Amino acid sequence: MSTATVEGAYEGALRAFKNPMLDLLHGTYAPFVVTMLALVFTAQRSQVPVADAHAEIDAALGRLRAAGYGEEGNAPLPVGSSRDLCRGWVRSGWLKRHVQDGVEVYQVSAHGVGALEVAGRVGGARTRVSESRVRTLLDAVEELAQDADPDVLSRIARLDAEIKERTAEVDRLERTGAVEPVGDDQLLEEAENVLHLARELPADFARVVESIKQVQRDVVTDLRQDVRPTGEVLREYLARGKDIMESTREGRAFAGALALIGRAEHIDQLAGNLRLILGHPFAEQLPAAQRRELHEIARRIERGVREVLHAQQTASHVITTQIRNHDPLRDREVDGLLRDVMSGFQRWMPTSRHKQPVEPMRRLPVADVGHLRQKADGLRPPAPPTPLEAWEMGAVPDDDSRAWGGPHYADLEKHLAGRPREDDGTVDVGAAFRSAPERMRRPVDLLGLLEIAHRHGMVETDEVVTVEAVRPDGTRRRFAFGGVAMRDEHEDEGGTTDD
Structure with a gap:
């Protein structure tokens, strides 16, 4: 050695x-x-x-x-x-x-x-070497070898062998009509293997979340300490913040796994398979804690995916906000003030005693600038405001504020009643608005006419009608709408309808 x-x-x-x-x-x-x-x-x-x-x-x-x-x-x-x-x-x-x-x-x-x-x-229970665990390992090694092997002929040969095996199994099922039963011991081993794999997921999701937050902290820290031109800072950090999931190894791995576990149909299929497993008689032999773990697998995956996506959105928002509000001079001033505060604490702590009172700062220091005012004068006005003019309740002020109110429904009803009817007994709403006096041709009165027509029954035409409305201050505005004709309600009451 x-x-x-x-x-x-x-x-x-x-x-x-x-x-x-x-x-x-x-x-x-x-x-x-x-x-x-x-x-x-x-x-x-x-x-x-x-x-x-x-x-x-x-x-x-x-x-x-x-x-x-x-x-x-x-x-x-x-x-x-x-x-x-x-x-x-x-x-x-x-x-x-x-x-x-x-x-x-x-x-x-x-x-x-x-x-x-x-x-x-x-x-908990000791992990055992079982057929399920070894088969999981062998399947993973075989899939890795297939992905790593670039030989087309070997891949075709493996696929042909798999097709023949599957075809033989289908033929056997069609011939016999029976599925070979699997022993409870093997099913219990496979369930333990599934739980072993599922227990690794929370730590994996937590590592992805923390790696994203670490990237967020690194980007914000680098941005606050940066002294380069703003344009260069924007180009570099917007490129990193655009897709933060590609910035870490854990994020890239999660992005690949998300293609499998992030789709609703896959989660639904997983939940259905878990219900099938828990409904099998062998599941009664599992401890209650393990049955709860199996039942919670799909929900745990959904929760982990949501936490990772939330961390990604938060990091992107924080980085974007920091870039938008980035001010190197201000950040350096804040950092300098914080360092001064920490230095003051380090000087004060060795000489301080336990529960020693600290004299608080009662007021902020005044800026030592000669041309700034340091005292505000004249806060009280020299004279009280002019009292309001007294007027009786119910009296209308001199200015006709009613002109700026809602539609004149009563006047509009009378105006429509006095309009001549067409051959089919209807009244053209657009023509009625044009012929109304100026005080009844406000924009709100046009809406009032359409409301009245709708209430009494109206017929829409294919033509586009243009009218000119007059506001109380004299300004004019043109409106275009689909042609509307109002039925004669008296004629409808006296006659018959198709209904």
Whole structure:
């Protein structure tokens, strides 16, 4: 064994154990952390409000201490409030804290999900070498070999062999009319293999979401620190933000998987297959927890896809907004102010005492600019406003505000009643509007005429009618509409109709 090989392997192991997932599992309070993450954050509740999470963890700590845990010689429990514990978990990378719909929530990170998966596999049933697991491996290797082999003849030969095998199976089914039964033991092995594969999905989805958010943070950070011309910044970062799913390895892998699991018909087919499996008698031999896992597979995939797509849309929106509002000078000023604040805290903290009061800043400092006014004078007007003119209730003001109101329905009804009828007993609405006095030819009166015609029964014609309306201020406007004629309601009441 060479020294270089040992050093390289040891460096790789050191890097691996710096992973937050292994750090969680290696910690003193790992059983408690895994228990809390598994109980508070379930498949149905992946995001929990901060206040709710603190209350649930506090209640769990109280129950465990009442049961005797945390005492000397027993399983250790962490010291401190749930708020402090959650803050530490966020710093360690096991939890994420963000705002969702205006509420601060916690969510398990990809490292936390991975730790839960490892703990669940170790603490649950042991994974067995089974026919189903080996067949899954062999099928994956065969598919990889077929994709990697560029030889056309070998691919044709494999397809011919598969066609012959399928044809022989169809002939046997048609000849015998019976499907060979599969033993319950084999079905149970295949169900365990399906659950093993499904348990990997939440961590995979969480890694894709975190990789997208990391790209978002990198782009925004680079943009804030950029001093290049704005046009160059726009071209580069718009190119990255245009399709953020292509910017990470996890995103590209998810985009390929989305073609299979992102279509509604595929999810429906998966849900139907799961219902068929759970309805089989062998499923009664599965523990209740495994049956729930099988039932939740389709819903878990849908939820994971939605989370990834939501992260993609959010990242694209944040990057686009940052680019649109990018101001390098202002960003540098904000960064400088923040650095000054942090430097002030670093100077103050070593000399401060516990619970030392801090004198707050009562007012903002005044800018030392000579030509700016520092005091506002004349806020009170020299004289009160002129009192309103008194007028009796019900009296109409001098200005005819009625002219700007709605249609004159009564006058319009009288005007239509006095219009001559056509041979078929109808009244042309367009001609009636043109012949009305100017005070009744406002745009709202045209609408009133059409409403009256509709109420009394109207007939639409194929011609286009153009009229000119006059507003109360004298401005004119032309309107075009389909020709409308109003029936004579008295004639309709006296005669007969086809109805």
